[in-house]
Amino acid sequence: MTRIPYVRREELGPEGQQLWDGIVNGRDDLLVTAEGGLAGPFNAFVTAPGAGRRLSSLGATLRFFTSIERRLSEIAIITVGARWQAEFEWWAHAPMAREHGVADAVVDAIGRGEDPPFAADDERAVYAVARQLSQSGRLDQETYDAAHAFLGDAEMVELVSLCGYYTLISFLLNAFAVPLPPDATPMWPRS
Numbered sequence: 001m002t003r004i005p006y007v008r009r010e011e012l013g014p015e016g017q018q019l020w021d022g023i024v025n026g027r028d029d030l031l032v033t034a035e036g037g038l039a040g041p042f043n044a045f046v047t048a049p050g051a052g053r054r055l056s057s058l059g060a061t062l063r064f065f066t067s068i069e070r071r072l073s074e075i076a077i078i079t080v081g082a083r084w085q086a087e088f089e090w091w092a093h094a095p096m097a098r099e100h101g102v103a104d105a106v107v108d109a110i111g112r113g114e115d116p117p118f119a120a121d122d123e124r125a126v127y128a129v130a131r132q133l134s135q136s137g138r139l140d141q142e143t144y145d146a147a148h149a150f151l152g153d154a155e156m157v158e159l160v161s162l163c164g165y166y167t168l169i170s171f172l173l174n175a176f177a178v179p180l181p182p183d184a185t186p187m188w189p190r191s
Contacts, residue, residue: 003176006037007046016049023056039181040088041172055168062165066158068126068151071100075110075123076130076159077166078102082110083134084170085188088178094187111187122150126159133163 009020023042024031030039037043045052063073074097081089090111097107106123109116118124125147132139148156172178180186 002043002178004044004047006033006035006043008036012046012049015053016046019049019053019056020046022053034182040092040178041169043178044172044176058165059169062158062162066162067155068158068162069122071097071102072122072126072159073162074100075102075106075126076162078107078110079127079130080134080163080166081170082113082187083131084167084174086170086173087180087184087186087188088173089166089170090187091180091184121146125150129159130163133160134167 007016009017012020020038023038023045031042033039038046042052042056045056066073074093077093078090078097080086081093094107094111098104102123103117103119106116106118110127116124116127118127125143128143129139129147132143144156147159151159
C-alpha cells in the first residue's frame with residue numbers, strides 16, 4: 001500500500017483536476033487504480049498539484065520532445081530505474097524499451113545489474129552515461145566523449161536531464177512505496 005492515500009479526481013481542487021485530466025488524457029485504463037486514484041508517480045503529482053504540474057510537463061518534454069531516439073531514452077530510463085530498484089518504473093519502462101527496439105538480453109541484463117550484451121555502440125554509450133550518473137553523479141571524460149560522439153551538445157543536455165528526472169521519479173516511487181499493479185511481478189526481491 002502506498003504511503004500517501006490515493007486521491008480521487010473529485011477530491012481535488014480545480015488545479016488538481018486539470019492536472020489529473022492532462023495525465024490521464026485517454027489512458028484511464030492504464031493509470032486509474034481500482035481505488036480510483038492514479039498509479040505510479042502520478043498520485044504524488046496530484047497530491048501536490050503545483051509541483052506535480054511542472055513535473056508532469058518536464059516528464060512529457062523529456063520523454064517525447066527531445067532529439068534523443070526513443071530506444072536510447074528507454075535504455076537510460078531503465079538503467080536509472082534498475083539502479084534505484086524502482087519497481088513501478090521498471091514495470092512501466094522495460095516493456096517500452098523492448099517495444100522501441102532494445103534487445104531482450106540487454107533489458108534483462110540491465111535489470112539484473114549485469115553488463116548488457118550491446119550490439120549497438122550508441123546504446124552502450126547511453127547506458128554508460130546513465131549508469132555512471134546513477135552511481136556517482138558524475139561522468140568521466142571517456143564516457144562523456146563516447147556518448148557525445150553520438151549525441152552532440154544538445155542531446156547530452158537532454159540525456160543528463162532525462163537521467164535526473166527519472167532519478168526523481170524513482171525517489172517518488174520508492175519513498176511513497178508505490179505498489180505495482182496487482183497482476184505484476186516484482187523485478188527485485190525485497191530484503
